[in-house]
Amino acid sequence: MVETKTQNKHKTLLDFDYIGDSFGEDDMIDAYLKGKVDGEKGYLETLKKEIFKGLQSSALSSSLFKEKLKGIGVDVMDMYLRIIDFKAFECLAIIKDEDFYTKDKRWTSYDISKMVNSGIDDINLNFSLMPFSDDVKHETITSDGYYFKYNNV
Amino acid sequence: MSKEEHSPPFEHALHNFKAYGKLKEIGEFNDWVVTTSFYSALKFMEDKLFPGDYIHPKKGIQDTFKSFDLYFRACSSLTPTNKHRVLANLVDEHISDRSVVNSYNDLKSACHTARYINYKVGEDRVTMCSEAIEIIKNFCCGV
Numbered sequence: 615m616v617e618t619k620t621q622n623k624h625k626t627l628l629d630f631d632y633i634g635d636s637f638g639e640d641d642m643i644d645a646y647l648k649g650k651v652d653g654e655k656g657y658l659e660t661l662k663k664e665i666f667k668g669l670q671s672s673a674l675s676s677s678l679f680k681e682k683l684k685g686i687g688v689d690v691m692d693m694y695l696r697i698i699d700f701k702a703f704e705c706l707a708i709i710k711d712e713d714f715y716t717k718d719k720r721w722t723s724y725d726i727s728k729m730v731n732s733g734i735d736d737i738n739l740n741f742s743l744m745p746f747s748d749d750v751k752h753e754t755i756t757s758d759g760y761y762f763k764y765n766n767v
Numbered sequence: 768m769s770k771e772e773h774s775p776p777f778e779h780a781l782h783n784f785k786a787y788g789k790l791k792e793i794g795e796f797n798d799w800v801v802t803t804s805f806y807s808a809l810k811f812m813e814d815k816l817f818p819g820d821y822i823h824p825k826k827g828i829q830d831t832f833k834s835f836d837l838y839f840r841a842c843s844s845l846t847p848t849n850k851h852r853v854l855a856n857l858v859d860e861h862i863s864d865r866s867v868v869n870s871y872n873d874l875k876s877a878c879h880t881a882r883y884i885n886y887k888v889g890e891d892r893v894t895m896c897s898e899a900i901e902i903i904k905n906f907c908c909g910v
Contacts, residue, residue, distance in 0.1 A: 698849075698852075706880075711891070715891045715895060717895075717898075720869075720873070721865075721869045724869055724872050728859070740852070742876055742879065742880065743876055744876060744880035744883060744884075745891070745892075747884045747887075747889075749884040749885055749887045750883055750884055751883055751884065751885055754882055754883050754885075755883050758882075
């Protein structure tokens with residue numbers, strides 16, 4: 615039982631007398647604190663589910679983005695995902711450098727990324743593009759929070 | 768502000784553009800050419816977009832924002848966010864010329880992903896950035 619300052623069970627309220635001792639202030643405080651812990655646990659579970667749902671949505675949309683880019687002749691060599699917040703995610707797509715440096719293909723890829731994002735209701739998914747290079751440092755990408763790597767290239 | 772005077776972001780944009788030009792001439796610092804071209808574009812965009820009327824992120828009604836910093840302050844009070852992301856969204860939503868928006872995306876991508884190739888920036892990336900900053904500068908300088 616939580617120690618409280620309210621030890622005096624005989625204190626009076628305006629127009630109300632204390633008539634029992636089966637449920638006092640200490641019981642109320644205990645119930646509140648337990649409820650708070652249970653509530654927080656429940657909220658944490660909800661947040662975890664939200665983030666996982668967002669990640670699933672991002673993963674699906676990123677795969678769709680890759681397919682749509684294939685449709686305009688742009689090869690995606692690799693993709694990474696990161697969490698920005700509960701409702702915002704980011705996909706880094708590494709594309710063949712010849713495709714990246716062809717302005718029409720690159721600019722159409724931006725349009726496609728915007729279209730894919732606008733088709734998602736529950737989250738915001740931003741796409742970043744970069745050209746493939748032998749100098750790509752995967753550990754630097756991961757250190758920027760991109761903890762999820764596409765495994766179906 | 769008179770016609771001859773420019774806003775602080777515009778002056779800053781020109782300053783960064785000058786640095787970009789000098790570094791490009793030197794030819795040994797491609798990573799800094801990319802960085803200065805992006806930060807020149809960023810300031811050009813700030814100048815173009817502010818002061819401006821935008822939906823206040825908290826109030827949900829249109830409000831006048833004198834500067835990007837004031838707009839960002841209103842955004843950042845809601846959830847943690849990133850200045851680059853906020854400005855990029857404004858550029859995408861409020862700049863009508865798509866070639867300017869795409870050029871800004873080019874510069875932002877080029878600058879932010881240079882670290883993933885250990886800043887070993889090649890000529891292709893420099894050429895892309897040079898084209899992009901020229902498009903943005905011409906748009907903002909009324910050329």
